[in-house]
Amino acid sequence: MVEVMSENKFDYFIKGEKNKWEVIIGLEVHAQVLSKSKLFSSSSTKFGAEPNTQVSLVDSALPGMLPVINQFCIEQSIKTGLGLKAKINRHSVFDRKNYFYADLPQGYQISQYKNPIVGEGEVILDMPYGTKKIGIERLHLEQDAGKSIHDMDLENTFVDLNRSGIALMEIVSKPDLRSPEEVNAYVKKLRSIMRYLATCDGNMQEGSLRADVNVSVRKVGEKKYGTRCEIKNVNSIKFMQMAIEHEAKRQVKLLEDGKAVDQETRLFDTKKNITKSMRLKEEAHDYRYFPDPDLLPLKIDKSLIDKLRKTLPELPDEKKDRFIKNHNISAYEANILISEKEISDYYEEVIKHADKKLAANWIIGDLFAVLNRKNLSITRSPVSAKNLSILINLISSGEISGRIAKEVFEIMIEKDDNPKEIVESKGLRQQSDPKELEIIITEILSKNNEKVVQYRNGKEKLFVFFVGQIMKSSGGRANPKLVNEILKSKLK
């Protein structure tokens, strides 16, 4: 499914001793829903609270407690489904997934098994070798579990149920991913879509976005899928990529040695950079799914779906297409500008009053360079969007040259002052008065008569020399375009 539109070709393969192998990857992303209260109870979902202070009677599964569903969580899943261009199922069912663990107070998780709220959809990736569609199998709602803390005590585990019951969207991809880079792009795109929709904050450090990775390999040209392993508990994109690479190589080695790959769950050891089998502690899980009898089937009105569809903000892909079409910027630039909602917000703030192309260049070039240097995100940019917009306008109006603008920008990094004031106070305004320029140019030419003669006799390279002298004499403020014009006419 790779449409090669550029010169770059997809080339991620594992080269074994005997064969070339393709890596097949599917992802199950767990995204915490942005909502005030939990999926089936009205305790808070806020991150970082004191242990067991955001736990209700229902959350701690006391006798006789019953679930009541949060309407907003349903709407958030529908919105996410719409953002994934997916089918919203008007009829869905909540099932119990039965197993025992200390942070699962009910002894079962309320999830969705055969009838999820959202069906098939897609995510589009922009890779160097072209765009690629990654299929979404489904999205369903389920409860998050609490936290088991193993390292605070030698003999015991401590259990905190604050997280227990928070709404999770589980987004299952089709096995369409083929490399760690594609996984990187996919997770970032998913995250971006949900942040645009404000349905999940995508904060991987706080655990609001996690993924289980399914990896298998097959010889290039083979149609059948190989046996896959699931890697759980990988909590950063970087580790995901490392885990995939290691796991693919491990499987290739096994297969080329004539052994079989066991279908199992594995953990990624971030210190040793290897995947380890969980099989010893992982008993055969028989979740005994059945429809939760405390809940009725979920019926969604078409009118609700339509209402939510109307409230959707512009999604990254749509925004990107619009930028490319209407703003005269390249696909590469557009991609960067929409990659994070904060970046596109910043860009759109700047272009309210400033030239779009210049804005794109300045953000992607100069601003990003500063942000990278200082390790800041754009939300903590030392230069505000408003002031950058003013700076760009100063260039467009000819008041300062591009070069001077860069000087001003450096000053703005230290202090987010209005660039107009900086230009004023430092006297950096571009000299654009033709009469003034004529005086300077005439002076320079008269001081350099021989060179003028040489130029007129054919030494065209001297033009640059004259320009340099004029610039020097004007303290760099001479309007380059006018200088060129006037100089040319004077040298005729």
Added chain:
Amino acid sequence: MTDLTNFTLVDLVKGIKNKDFSSEEITKSFIKNAESSDKLNTYITKCFDEALLSAKNFDKKNKPSGLLPGIPIAVKDMFCTKNVKTTAGSKILNNFLPTYESTVTNKLWFEGAFLLGKLNCDEFAMGSSNETSFFGNVTNPFGEKIVPGGSSGGSASALAANLTPATIGTDTGGSIRQPASFTGTVGLKPTYGRCSRWGIVAFASSLDQAGPLTKTVEDCALLFQAISGYDPKDSTSINIKVNNFSSNLTETVNNLTIGIPKEYRVENMPVEIDKLWKKGIDFLKDAGVVIKDISLPHTMYALPTYYIVAPAEASSNLARYDGVKYGHRSKGNNLIEMYENTRSEGFGDEVKRRILIGTYVLSSGYYDAYYLKAQKVRKLIKEDFDKAFKNVDAILTPSTPSSAFKIGEKKDDPVSMYLNDIFTVPVNLAGLPAISIPSGYDKNNLPLGLQLIGKPFDEQMILNLSLALQKRINFKRNIKAWWK
């Protein structure tokens, strides 16, 4: 002084309002009776000191209001009562003190009643004889070695022995109606969704319902009205108006049509039961009712269906009893060992049996053959009733296939115990309301009940019919207090 414990609930309420007697007098009478009746083993937790205090406070305030002003009521130990031990008849909850009150009991207190104590029941409401309780068997007032029925055995026995003026139980497969039948009392299982399940220890979520056990039909209507109502905390609670069931009660039932299902005439049915059934039919005819023969063709599949669905749901509902958050915890070298020991020590044999069957029928490879199949058959059973109710207003059947049996008689054979529920179980599967009223005695002088099944939310209809029957049957509950 007249024995207040003999009074009906309605008469007690009347008397309190008329100031014929005080709440303290009533409460003292029942406490006296209860304290000399330990042999019946109906009370798990006695709240007599607190009840007396509540009674005194009520009398002092002198502002009787609500449907049950100043009435002490003991309830089945499946209802979570705030700060009062709630055990569900199990060792695993032997020390459990809820910090919350169930919606249904809260409604009782709102209507002016107060808690007299928590009554014994089969463990986690699983049983038909109150022989599976961690707190020991309950005895039927009708005989020293006779079971009271179950799972609301403690409730029915206490009621019949005048140890509480009225009570509420829970009914999942007949656990209110069958003990009512065995003790000569009235028991109502409301339509599924009529009463809130919030705060009731869950057994089988799609079948459980709370309901009243009382001495008379009039008492039943009053108590039913008090506990009904929509609860937003229960997603299976239905938002339907609570009518004035008590004041709307009438014995005018002429021109109603009653269905007699032929499939309820089972093989080897005791002659007395058939006779009482026929007598009931005659009484109803006398009241102007039209009798019609109907067929509920899938009746014979109801028990097997129930014994798949109920244990399956129970196996999941009881997973929370793991020793982590509350209840009994056993020692273990690691988490799994702790779980296994806790649940092994904490649960009795019948509960273990049902959890294991439930786990089995949901397990991989068996789900389709058992659980899914049972849900399909359940649909057919419900459709049988839907079809029948197009032509009749209510259905009359016996409540139980026999009168109360001896303690220990059926303990060794779980399936023979399950057969007790043959007439009551289809009602839970279809979510319908049904009431058992005492209809007479068998040759051993043990009571037998008749059951009226109604359309969804048509409790008024079956209460009215029950009243008409009650008047004509004129059942007398003659019990000598041999246990005192």
Added chain:
Amino acid sequence: MSIDKETIKHISKLARISLDEKQVDNLSKDLSSIIKFIEKLNKLNTDDIEPLTSIIDASLRFRKDEILEGKIREQILKNSPEKNEEFFVVPKVVE
């Protein structure tokens, strides 16, 4: 169909209930007779029947997204057999 001892051991593991040999024996007998009783359902052809999805003819009711509960740590931990001021305490999972 009967339920043999291996099956009993397997389901008791799933249900986290430990059993001694005698109990396994008894349960094998009991459950086999219960299953035999349940299998009466096989006589009925239900190929074209949809399973019952809910006894109530209604759909799931929604709740508003508001914070109405929580901050009751003491109450939550009160009944726990083993706890400290902040957490439930349980024996470790075997690593």
